[in-house]
Amino acid sequence: MKEELIKKAYEIAKERYATIGVDTDKAIEILEKTPISLHCWQADDVVGFERNEALSGGIQTTGNYPGRARNIDEVRQDIKEVKSLLAGTFRLNLHETYGEFDGKFVDRDEVEVKHFQGWMDWAKDNGLKLDFNSTSFSHPKSGYLTLSNPDKSIRDFWIEHTKRCRHIADAMGKAQKDPCIMNIWIHDGLKDLTVERKRYRDILKESLDDILSEKLPHMKPCLEAKLFGIGMESYTVGSHDFYAGYCAKNNVMYTLDTGHYEQTENVSDMVASLLVFVPELMLHVSRPVRWDSDHVTIMNDQTLDLFKELVRANALNRAHIGLDYFDASINRIGAYIIGTRATQKCLLSALLEPLKTLRKYEDKGQWFERLALLEEAKTLPFGAVYDYFNLKNDVPVGEEFIPSIEEYEKNVTSKRG
Ligand code: RNT
Ligand code: ZN
Numbered sequence: 391m392k393e394e395l396i397k398k399a400y401e402i403a404k405e406r407y408a409t410i411g412v413d414t415d416k417a418i419e420i421l422e423k424t425p426i427s428l429h430c431w432q433a434d435d436v437v438g439f440e441r442n443e444a445l446s447g448g449i450q451t452t453g454n455y456p457g458r459a460r461n462i463d464e465v466r467q468d469i470k471e472v473k474s475l476l477a478g479t480f481r482l483n484l485h486e487t488y489g490e491f492d493g494k495f496v497d498r499d500e501v502e503v504k505h506f507q508g509w510m511d512w513a514k515d516n517g518l519k520l521d522f523n524s525t526s527f528s529h530p531k532s533g534y535l536t537l538s539n540p541d542k543s544i545r546d547f548w549i550e551h552t553k554r555c556r557h558i559a560d561a562m563g564k565a566q567k568d569p570c571i572m573n574i575w576i577h578d579g580l581k582d583l584t585v586e587r588k589r590y591r592d593i594l595k596e597s598l599d600d601i602l603s604e605k606l607p608h609m610k611p612c613l614e615a616k617l618f619g620i621g622m623e624s625y626t627v628g629s630h631d632f633y634a635g636y637c638a639k640n641n642v643m644y645t646l647d648t649g650h651y652e653q654t655e656n657v658s659d660m661v662a663s664l665l666v667f668v669p670e671l672m673l674h675v676s677r678p679v680r681w682d683s684d685h686v687t688i689m690n691d692q693t694l695d696l697f698k699e700l701v702r703a704n705a706l707n708r709a710h711i712g713l714d715y716f717d718a719s720i721n722r723i724g725a726y727i728i729g730t731r732a733t734q735k736c737l738l739s740a741l742l743e744p745l746k747t748l749r750k751y752e753d754k755g756q757w758f759e760r761l762a763l764l765e766e767a768k769t770l771p772f773g774a775v776y777d778y779f780n781l782k783n784d785v786p787v788g789e790e791f792i793p794s795i796e797e798y799e800k801n802v803t804s805k806r807g
């Protein structure tokens with residue numbers, strides 16, 4: 391009965407969209423094929439398997455909802471569950487601290503490809519490609535400064551770590567026959583006033599030049615800018631201006647995390663500027679609430695606008711979509727599904743824009759007509775198309791995923807100590 395209803399609604403929606411020149415089947419096809427990189431760290435509150443300690447280094451999770459994944463098997467189990475409830479194409483984004491260390495302590499400057507062989511095998515078996523992240527936080531040598539540290543011994547430790555991570559990413563990319571995107575985010579910054587702003591940035595530039603000098607064809611590095619970190623409110627070495635300059639000059643991918651800018655800044659507007667100067671973008675889709683709080687992504691104006699800008703810039707093939715939030719106060723599987731579905735809805739809504747007509751109006755200076763169509767497009771039967779996308783792919787439609795997650799909680803996550 392419900393299935394019939396969804397199909398009927400889709401047929402009507404399809405016809406309605408066709409009247410304004412939009413092909414819904416085509417939009418669904420693009421949505422199905424566009425990969426979304428699931429961040430492994432929502433499953434366990436960014437703890438990882440290195441030292442099993444709470445997160446530190448400029449970022450923070452809040453909440454203690456029961457059911458956190460405590461080890462590699464539980465993270466894998468959760469990601470599998472998440473994937474089973476979603477339509478589309480997915481990648482898995484790992485941090486270095488999620489290696490398979492087999493109970494041994496492997497320091498960050500000792501990590502090797504072999505610590506991720508298990509992940510590569512598992513990912514292959516589960517139809518996922520991998521992305522990767524070096525990890526500068528939650529370590530005794532993290533301090534305030536890592537790659538920008540004037541102390542050569544600390545700096546070299548992190549340079550070695552990041553170079554090793556590039557090799558791991560390259561091995562992943564080679565194995566999956568598709569480049570592994572490796573993000574470099576360092577928390578480097580200071581709590582209070584500094585008179586050495588330029589000095590640390592000069593050092594960071596040198597470290598990055600060294601790290602990125604080796605050619606590794608199966609991985610793509612990207613650099614993540616940020617406004618501030620907790621406990622480092624006064625100064626961030628890797629600011630937007632720093633990385634925008636670095637990426638533009640060196641033809642490196644820029645990571646745009648939606649929580650990393652001033653709260654009143656229009657993050658979506660950055661897309662069309664960055665794309666003029668950097669080769670590609672990595673997106674960290676998040677939801678800042680008053681600060682970089684990493685709340686679960688929802689379908690809000692900021693996220694809708696972000697995807698609209700990508701589609702309008704014809705740049706889906708130059709952007710990699712990743713999620714980056716970590717809410718420890720609600721069911722974590724639920725957090726994954728809500729955030730991923732919201733991301734898909736924003737992408738789909740962008741793909742359903744009557745762009746051809748809007749562009750025609752704009753070219754002719756028909757401003758009233760452009761604004762009118764933009765407004766009317768907002769209330770077209772978009773939900774019917776998203777429902778059908780899920781029905782077609784045999785995953786829960788609409789709120790149907792709620793009982794599935796409750797069931798998993800009852801049988802699995804609630805039993806974790
Ligand atoms: C931190 C950055 C970074 C992290 C992850 C865990 O502000 O957004 O991307 O969230 O690497
Ligand atoms: Zn991020």
